[in-house]
Amino acid sequence: MxxxxxxxxxxxxxxxxxxxxxxxxxxxxxxxxxxxxxxxxxxxxxxxxxxxxxxxxxxxxxxxxxxxxxxxxxxxxxxxxxxxxxxxxxxxxxxxxxxxxxxxxxxxxxxxxxxxxxxxxxxxxxxxxxxxxxxxxxxxxxxxVPQSVRVRLLDLVEQTILETVAGEHTDVALSHGIIASDVATVLTMSVYKTATYSFSLPLRAAALLAGSSESAEETLNTVGRHLGLAYQLQDDLLCVFGDHRKHGKDAFSDLREGKETAIIAFARSTSAWAQIAPRFGCPDLSLDDAAAIRDLLQECGAERFVVSLIGEQLDAVYTLLSEAEAAGEISSDAARSILVSASQLEGRQA
Amino acid sequence: MxxxxxxxxxxxxxxxxxxxxxxxxxxxxxxxxxxxxxxxxxxxxxxxxxxxxxxxxxxxxxxxxxxxxxxxxxxxxxxxxxxxxxxxxxxxxxxxxxxxxxxxxxxxxxxxxxxxxxxxxxxxxxxxxxxxxxxxxxxxxxxxVPQSVRVRLLDLVEQTILETVAGEHTDVALSHGIIASDVATVLTMSVYKTATYSFSLPLRAAALLAGSSESAEETLNTVGRHLGLAYQLQDDLLCVFGDHRKHGKDAFSDLREGKETAIIAFARSTSAWAQIAPRFGCPDLSLDDAAAIRDLLQECGAERFVVSLIGEQLDAVYTLLSEAEAAGEISSDAARSILVSASQLEGRQA
Structure with missing residues (x-):
């Protein structure tokens, strides 16, 4: 297709x-x-x-x-x-x-x-x-499509662009220290910047084009936010803890760029941060220094925390889909199709 | 209104x-x-x-x-x-x-x-x-508006955005010397970058919303290009030769920024350019140096050339409107209204 x-x-x-x-x-x-x-x-x-x-x-x-x-x-x-x-x-x-x-x-x-x-x-x-x-x-x-569907598609894309831009703006503010970095802010930012347009938009557009109910569309919107957040968190983990021969991102590029990910936001609240801070965001961070930061992020529990966050997102997706299926809001075919997408996410190496 | x-x-x-x-x-x-x-x-x-x-x-x-x-x-x-x-x-x-x-x-x-x-x-x-x-x-x-009008409005705004961006892209290329500056290129760039969205777009949208004929819209499109070019050329003249107490632009900012205007493109083809070139585009150009460049641009005929270009644009507008009025394409009211806009342009100080 x-x-x-x-x-x-x-x-x-x-x-x-x-x-x-x-x-x-x-x-x-x-x-x-x-x-x-x-x-x-x-x-x-x-x-x-x-x-x-x-x-x-x-x-x-x-x-x-x-x-x-x-x-x-x-x-x-x-x-x-x-x-x-x-x-x-x-x-x-x-x-x-x-x-x-x-x-x-x-x-x-x-x-x-x-x-x-x-x-x-x-x-x-x-x-x-x-x-x-x-x-x-x-x-x-x-x-x-019929005019009534087109009107809703336009509302959808407008809302999507607004949220994505708001998320990107918050991301820039975080990187400049204009907004203080904490886990809640970083997660909200990731939902707006990435999940909305990458997951909620395609799911909601599919619902609109398939003539699904508004409640089904709303469920898929929430499913998309959880899936998108899981996707972004997975991406953050891969960059720091992943096998760089297998995925496409530059090894440790997030650490070199000083990117405010959920991993970093968590680490900031631990005693390990004092050791991480001096080298975090150095454009010329060596591989050895990056590996040392990675180990600190592991030891302070940041990796574990983000892995469990991903699990929570996927659990939320399972629950939402089961309820929607039980309520006859979406078909079991559709629920299964979304779960397949979610499972591909879980085992993602690249 | x-x-x-x-x-x-x-x-x-x-x-x-x-x-x-x-x-x-x-x-x-x-x-x-x-x-x-x-x-x-x-x-x-x-x-x-x-x-x-x-x-x-x-x-x-x-x-x-x-x-x-x-x-x-x-x-x-x-x-x-x-x-x-x-x-x-x-x-x-x-x-x-x-x-x-x-x-x-x-x-x-x-x-x-x-x-x-x-x-x-x-x-x-x-x-x-x-x-x-x-x-x-x-x-x-x-x-x-009726769907058929909306379809044409969408085509209009799409075409407008494309031309404006293309004009801006050419302007950036000119400023980097990636495209060689000559009068024809600069004039075409100005039409795309400024005239299309500032003049042709409002005129064509007015025609579409008023239910005018397609030939009337096409005439107004051409009228808008000429008016917009006249407006831009007037703006260029004001920045270099205008009374800076009366208009809002910074005195000589175009000369300091090295802006590739029609004035400059003309001057490049004259023997005066050798004297202008060394200081053109200096961010810290003094008022005295700027005034010296202004005098050279006057002496080499660049001011006269651009003034006559503006005259040509306005002549073209008069001719187009007279013909359209004679052909019953647009009303004499509409033609007069456009001429009023054009005349305000001619005496513009700010």
Whole structure:
């Protein structure tokens, strides 16, 4: 099913690349580079939407509806728009160990200085993020569904963008120490910044497109928040405690960047923090120093704490789905389909 | 009429400020600061839409339609979204001699270093720009008009965003010397970056909302490009040759920032450039040096050239409107209303 999304994504980018030529070769080149990077994703969000949508529609059509593929595709564009602006804000030049769009543009810019090249690359990423954000909203506004569904899809994407931006804003405030870091704040931030658009949005869109009840949509919203938080916490654990040969992230990059994760927020409340603080967030943190911090994070109970948090999220998902199934709110097919997504999350290595 | 736009803008911002509280006090504070800055504009674009809309509707209702006020308001939000991202890209901290949103946020940030404060302020502006861009598109997607009109409004705003971003991208490329500066490139860039959203968009939206013919809309599109280019060229002239006590821009800021205007593009093709080049774009350009560059730009014919370009744009507007009026494409009321806007432009001091 994700092949249909990939085909549509390719088609949209081909159109945009050709359409951009009239505005000059540099602008067309920006579209082509963007297409290269945006098409490299795992399509987690569109897949989730289409899997759950198939499980929710009663007549079990073998092919997903055109509207579902269309909305799923535009969720991927929204994801990439957020990534671009996120990378500008975080100063990231790589993603999964390869140059991201900004890194590539900066490396190939004929700029006189490194600062010039970075400015050119980041400005381009801000502008392309604007175009993809617009394209994503347009996709929702033009979805080939009854007007009443389209109105709800628009409300959904608006609320999603607001929460994601609010989460990102809190994340930046945390990284600057403008908001004090504690576990509750970091968890709320993660739900807004990641869970809302990556999990609740595809699940709720699937429910809307499948004609599910509003209570089913609300349940899926909550399920999405728990799944998304579990996903983010898993990601945080992998970066610090994972096997770096198996997953795509740079070893210990969160520790080097001083990222305010739940692991760190917990550690801050323990006596181990005095030993961690001096080296946390050093851009040139050595592998040995990082490993020492990792061991401290393990000993102070931060790893255990976050593992148990993930367990709580998944328990909440099981409970919510069982209740919804018992109440006839969602089918057992749909519940099983979500649990499959959840279980893939649990064993995730990469 | 613009009072209605101002009221609606205030109402929208009040809603967003209150709604933001749930995401934390920093996020709500960002919305409040944004409201302060965004509400300070002259509402040139909404006024243009409403003036022309009133002239285009045959039944001459004393009050503009709710849809027209609504779309006009969302064009102002689009304008402010573009300003925010433009200010991030240009590194601007002031607008009309006062701190802009970024300048205010940076000045009040409890950041440890100036770099920290600027990063916080610029990240906030990127994120707020995303929210306002989304809000603007949502306004078009939800306009209370027949579906066929809404479809055309969506196409219009999509095309507008694409052209504006393409123009801004070219402007950044020009400032980095990635695209060579010549008069034709600079004029095309100005049309895309400024004229499309500031003039063609309000004029075309007015035509769409008034139920004008597609050929009338196309004429107004071309009229908007000429008017917008005249407006930008006038702005360029004011910054270099204007009376800085009367207009709001910083004296000679374009010369200090090395902005690739039509004045500069023309001067580059003259023998005077050798004398201008060494000091053009120096951030610490003195008033005396700036005045010397101004005199050289006058002597080499750049001022005269741009003045005549403005004349050409306004001539084109007169001709287009006369032809459209003669063909019964637009009413003489509408033509007169546009000419009034154009004449206000000609005598503009600020």
């Amino acid at each position: 994700s092949t249909r999304v990939e085909q549509l994504l390719r088609k949209r980018f081909t159109f945009h690349c050709e359409n951009a030529e009239v505005y000059g070769s540099e602008f067309a080149a920006l579209w082509r580079s963007t297409a290269d990077h945006a098409l490299g994703g795992k399509l987690v969000r569109p897949r989730l939407l289409l899997d759950i949508h198939r499980a929710l529609v009663s007549d079990a059509a073998p092919e997903p509806s055109i509207a579902a593929v269309d909305v799923a595709t535009h969720i991927e564009l929204l994801h990439y728009a957020f990534l671009l602006h996120d990378d500008v804000i975080d100063g990231d030049l790589t993603r999964r160990k390869r140059p991201n769009l900004i890194g590539e543009l900066a490396a190939t810019a004929p700029g006189a200085t490194e600062e010039d090249s970075l400015h050119w690359a980041r400005s381009s990423a801000i502008l392309m993020g604007d175009l993809l954000l617009s394209a994503a909203i347009m996709g929702f506004a033009r979805a080939d | 613009s009072t209605r736009v101002e009221q609606l803008l205030r109402k929208r911002f009040t809603f967003h400020c209150e709604n933001a509280e749930v995401y934390g006090s920093e996020f709500a504070a960002l919305w409040r600061s944004t409201a302060d800055h965004a509400l300070g504009g002259k509402l040139v674009r909404p006024r243009l839409l409403l003036d022309i809309h009133r002239a285009l509707v045959s039944d001459a209702a004393p009050e503009p339609s709710i849809a027209a006020v609504d779309v006009a308001t969302h064009i102002e939000l689009l304008h402010y979204a573009f300003l925010l991202h433009d200010d991030v890209i240009d590194g601007d901290l002031t607008r009309r001699k006062r701190p802009n949103l970024i300048g205010e946020l940076a000045a009040t940030a409890p950041g440890a270093t100036e770099e920290d404060s600027l990063h916080w302020a610029r990240s906030s502006a990127i994120l707020m720009g995303d929210l306002l861009l989304s809000a603007a598109i949502m306004g078009f997607a939800r306009a209370d």
